[in-house]
Amino acid sequence: xxxxxxxxxxxxxxxxxxxxxxxxxxxxxxxxxxxxxxxxxxxxxxxxxxxxxxxxxxxxxxxxxxxxxxxxxxxxxxxxxxxxxxxxxxxxxxxxxxxxxxxxxxxxxxxxxxxxxxxxxxxxxxxxxxxxxxxxxxxxxxxxxxxxxxxxxxxxxxxxxxxxxxxxxxxxxxxxxxxxxxxxxxxxxxxxxxxxxxxxxxxxxxxxxxxxxxx
Ligand SMILES: Nc1nc2c(c(=O)[nH]1)N[C@H]1C(S)=C(S)[C@@H](COP(=O)(O)O)O[C@H]1N2
Ligand SMILES: [Mo]
Numbered sequence: 001x002x003x004x005x006x007x008x009x010x011x012x013x014x015x016x017x018x019x020x021x022x023x024x025x026x027x028x029x030x031x032x033x034x035x036x037x038x039x040x041x042x043x044x045x046x047x048x049x050x051x052x053x054x055x056x057x058x059x060x061x062x063x064x065x066x067x068x069x070x071x072x073x074x075x076x077x078x079x080x081x082x083x084x085x086x087x088x089x090x091x092x093x094x095x096x097x098x099x100x101x102x103x104x105x106x107x108x109x110x111x112x113x114x115x116x117x118x119x120x121x122x123x124x125x126x127x128x129x130x131x132x133x134x135x136x137x138x139x140x141x142x143x144x145x146x147x148x149x150x151x152x153x154x155x156x157x158x159x160x161x162x163x164x165x166x167x168x169x170x171x172x173x174x175x176x177x178x179x180x181x182x183x184x185x186x187x188x189x190x191x192x193x194x195x196x197x198x199x200x201x202x203x204x205x206x207x208x209x210x211x212x213x214x215x
Contacts, residue, residue, distance in 0.1 A: 029087035051174030079161035095142035
């Protein structure tokens with residue numbers, strides 16, 4: 001899921017044009033709009049660090065400079081972006097560092113169930129540990145072979161291909177391991193705590209018991 005699915009066009013179909021599968025209620029967006037709350041932060045390499053804190057396995061905080069972080073093993077993931085306001089961009093190739101790499105080099109304590117992803121200006125988004133640990137969850141530095149632009153999250157954004165795009169903060173600065181769930185920025189403001197686009201989990205009023213902490 002999350003990856004564009006090509007269908008063969010049947011008899012009397014679309015004449016061979018590929019069709020792509022969108023999650024329910026989404027429409028295809030041409031081009032790549034910029035969507036976020038607040039200003040675009042200025043990147044200051046000498047002040048930038050990536051931090052892992054909260055309930056780490058060794059009880060320590062971990063930090064990487066920009067140079068150290070971007071030297072971690074690089075991989076690519078093809079993924080769609082589904083904005084909860086109902087447009088989707090399909091088939092971008094994201095490049096960067098898998099979330100699993102961070103889980104490997106700065107592991108969480110056994111009691112950790114959720115991760116808060118922190119970005120510039122205090123923007124945050126909470127994820128279940130299982131969503132953060134998914135194979136395709138990526139700290140992206142590149143899109144389609146080029147460095148991210150400032151407005152698309154340079155130097156680092158999280159991509160969680162199987163969830164709505166607000167679950168992937170731009171301008172990420174670190175993660176906090178949590179032993180209980182807490183709501184992030186949009187999750188506190190009426191958006192669904194989990195945010196699975198294939199289940200159309202858009203708003204917090206759709207949450208079922210157990211989907212998230214009380215509002
Ligand atoms: N820091 C930060 N990251 C954010 C947001 C935000 O408000 N702040 N908005 C999210 C939302 S709602 C979307 S749809 C995508 C948009 O990414 P794009 O501007 O690269 O298309 O960024 C996500 N990441
Ligand atoms: Mo969005």
